[in-house]
Amino acid sequence: MADYIIDSDCLKISGSLNKDTVADLFAKLQKEINFEKIDYISLLDLDNIDSAGVAMLDELIIMSGKELVLKDMNTQVKDTVSVFESKSLAISEMPAKMGFFELIGDAVLKFISESFQMLVLAVDILYWSIIALWNRKGQRKGSLIQQGVQIGVDALPIVTLLSFIIGFIISLQSASQLKQFGANIFLANLIAISMVRELGPLVTAIIIAGRSGSAIASEIATMKVTEEIDALKMMALNPIRYIVVPKFHAVTVCMPLLVLFSILVGVFGGMLIGIYYLDLSMVSFLNACLQIIDLKDIAISMAKSIVFAWQIVVVGSHYGFQVTGGAEGVGKATTISVVISIFSVIVMDALFSLFYLI
Amino acid sequence: MQKPIIEVRNLVAKYGDRTILEDISLDFYQGEVTVILGSSGGGKTTLLKNIIRLTEPFSGSVKIFGEEVTQMPEDAFTKILKRVGMLFQNGALLNSIDIHENLSIPLEQHTNLPPAIVQRVIRKKLDLVNLSHALYLLPSELSGGMKKRAALARAIALDPEILFFDEPSAGLDPITSAQLDELILDLKKLLNISIVVVTHELASIHRIADRIVFLHKGKLVFHGTLSEAKECKHETVQEFFKVGRFE
Numbered sequence: 001m002a003d004y005i006i007d008s009d010c011l012k013i014s015g016s017l018n019k020d021t022v023a024d025l026f027a028k029l030q031k032e033i034n035f036e037k038i039d040y041i042s043l044l045d046l047d048n049i050d051s052a053g054v055a056m057l058d059e060l061i062i063m064s065g066k067e068l069v070l071k072d073m074n075t076q077v078k079d080t081v082s083v084f085e086s087k088s089l090a091i092s093e094m095p096a097k098m099g100f101f102e103l104i105g106d107a108v109l110k111f112i113s114e115s116f117q118m119l120v121l122a123v124d125i126l127y128w129s130i131i132a133l134w135n136r137k138g139q140r141k142g143s144l145i146q147q148g149v150q151i152g153v154d155a156l157p158i159v160t161l162l163s164f165i166i167g168f169i170i171s172l173q174s175a176s177q178l179k180q181f182g183a184n185i186f187l188a189n190l191i192a193i194s195m196v197r198e199l200g201p202l203v204t205a206i207i208i209a210g211r212s213g214s215a216i217a218s219e220i221a222t223m224k225v226t227e228e229i230d231a232l233k234m235m236a237l238n239p240i241r242y243i244v245v246p247k248f249h250a251v252t253v254c255m256p257l258l259v260l261f262s263i264l265v266g267v268f269g270g271m272l273i274g275i276y277y278l279d280l281s282m283v284s285f286l287n288a289c290l291q292i293i294d295l296k297d298i299a300i301s302m303a304k305s306i307v308f309a310w311q312i313v314v315v316g317s318h319y320g321f322q323v324t325g326g327a328e329g330v331g332k333a334t335t336i337s338v339v340i341s342i343f344s345v346i347v348m349d350a351l352f353s354l355f356y357l358i
Numbered sequence: 359m360q361k362p363i364i365e366v367r368n369l370v371a372k373y374g375d376r377t378i379l380e381d382i383s384l385d386f387y388q389g390e391v392t393v394i395l396g397s398s399g400g401g402k403t404t405l406l407k408n409i410i411r412l413t414e415p416f417s418g419s420v421k422i423f424g425e426e427v428t429q430m431p432e433d434a435f436t437k438i439l440k441r442v443g444m445l446f447q448n449g450a451l452l453n454s455i456d457i458h459e460n461l462s463i464p465l466e467q468h469t470n471l472p473p474a475i476v477q478r479v480i481r482k483k484l485d486l487v488n489l490s491h492a493l494y495l496l497p498s499e500l501s502g503g504m505k506k507r508a509a510l511a512r513a514i515a516l517d518p519e520i521l522f523f524d525e526p527s528a529g530l531d532p533i534t535s536a537q538l539d540e541l542i543l544d545l546k547k548l549l550n551i552s553i554v555v556v557t558h559e560l561a562s563i564h565r566i567a568d569r570i571v572f573l574h575k576g577k578l579v580f581h582g583t584l585s586e587a588k589e590c591k592h593e594t595v596q597e598f599f600k601v602g603r604f605e
Contacts, residue, residue, distance in 0.1 A: 018517075019468075023475075051482060051483070052471055329453075
């Protein structure tokens with residue numbers, strides 16, 4: 001407990017002036033004291049004082065606007081005051097925050113610079129990927145198979161499950177509407193077109209972005225933070241060739257296969273609804289599917305899947321290589337790479353939709 | 359006779375079935391720097407973590423400020439924790455926030471101090487570790503030595519009565535390491551803090567140690583002053599002070 005009394009021009013503080021008592025006393029003094037009449041602060045009856053207490057005395061002196069004199073200090077109080085005295089410390093200015101327009105300008109500049117860097121990285125990755133088709137040097141042995149398993153095989157169960165559920169749900173929702181008009185057979189057209197043209201590639205790309213894109217970003221970011229990338233450079237190895245190219249090759253092969261699988265499973269999910277809810281036969285459902293889908297749809301779908309795959313690898317690698325700031329940076333790089341991958345995949349999907357108009 | 363500030367009695371620590379510390383009994387005294395020494399894997403950090411309950415002891419007793427802490431309820435132990443500070447091996451600053459915010463955490467969470475006083479305390483504590491210029495920098499913008507000093511400023515934010523250091527010199531160059539030792543001695547002198555340091559840097563031990571605790575393969579083989587340690591007949595202790603490192 002700390003308290004005070006006023007004795008003519010002297011403020012006498014008593015009790016313990018520490019982090020637990022300073023808040024109350026400081027509020028009381030601010031409210032009740034007219035510093036114009038005070039010239040001294042007496043600490044004769046002070047039992048003990050800590051850094052918060054000294055900070056309060058300094059704050060009082062600065063608030064008073066004059067040189068209040070501290071007096072009657074015992075050795076312990078005097079020593080503590082001399083250690084923690086902070087009146088003479090230079091006040092560091094907080095870095096100025098950017099205004100609204102500065103923030104917009106900064107964001108635009110960052111976007112332009114990042115897009116350029118990503119483009120350069122994409123060209124670099126493409127170049128080394130083509131070189132690596134003939135010359136496997138500069139890559140870890142067996143890395144293509146390992147990456148293929150991680151990106152493709154390991155993703156198969158989740159792609160299967162989600163594609164089946166999506167095909168099943170879309171069919172279920174549409175079937176009741178189609179049934180009202182006697183247009184049961186058109187369920188096959190609907191599910192085939194939506195799975196081949198849109199949902200197959202998109203769902204797979206979103207899963208791969210969340211699963212493999214984040215893994216790529218975090219792996220590279222961790223390697224950057226722990227100086228493994230520098231170590232590779234010092235061993236005269238190109239980090240892009242050593243780390244990214246096997247992933248690029250693996251995803252280029254695996255993604256179209258995963259998309260094909262997703263389409264088949266999605267259509268199968270829809271077919272179950274067609275057979276058991278709309279009383280269609282399996283043969284008529286499959287016939288309708290094959291009639292509505294032409295080669296162009298499949299070709300665009302496969303092209304899409306490869307472009308999406310490349311986007312995911314480039315975005316993941318970019319944010320991995322750009323990481324700063326230790327473990328915290330790795331988390332941020334991973335999060336932003338997933339967000340940007342999914343965003344760019346959806347934008348690219350919209351652009352691909354234009355091809356269907358031709 | 360000086361009163362111990364930490365009393366450890368018959369402490370046993372285990373990781374699974376593996377015994378790390380066997381029947382350790384020792385005292386740490388007010389206003390002294392006690393250095394815990396020992397080979398890697400000898401149980402130094404485990405002893406420190408058992409004292410401050412970052413790891414639960416298997417058996418035995420630990421008293422801090424005269425209170426048994428091993429079985430103490432969490433809220434009572436929180437009160438003890440507010441009176442101690444810890445400098446971790448890598449500083450353990452929160453990376454997502456700047457140094458100013460790192461220091462304001464204990465002050466804002468555990469006191470009702472008005473913002474003006476909090477600012478003043480933060481600035482003074484950073485000044486004490488010669489880091490006034492780093493107030494608004496992120497930990498990632500600091501060097502290893504600066505990070506440790508900033509972490510030390512955070513550890514002393516609440517004027518602790520006991521400070522624990524886990525290998526303060528690890529990863530630092532000899533000059534920075536010596537500066538950190540100077541800082542430890544200054545804090546002891548200025549604030550009368552009891553300091554417990556885990557290290558195996560011989561130069562550092564000579565600079566700061568009042569008392570030595572020597573652990574070997576989980577057992578306490580020596581406990582006494584630095585000069586007594588140099589006269590100790592135990593083979594490993596002799597070897598350490600002769601060679602300056604563990605073979």
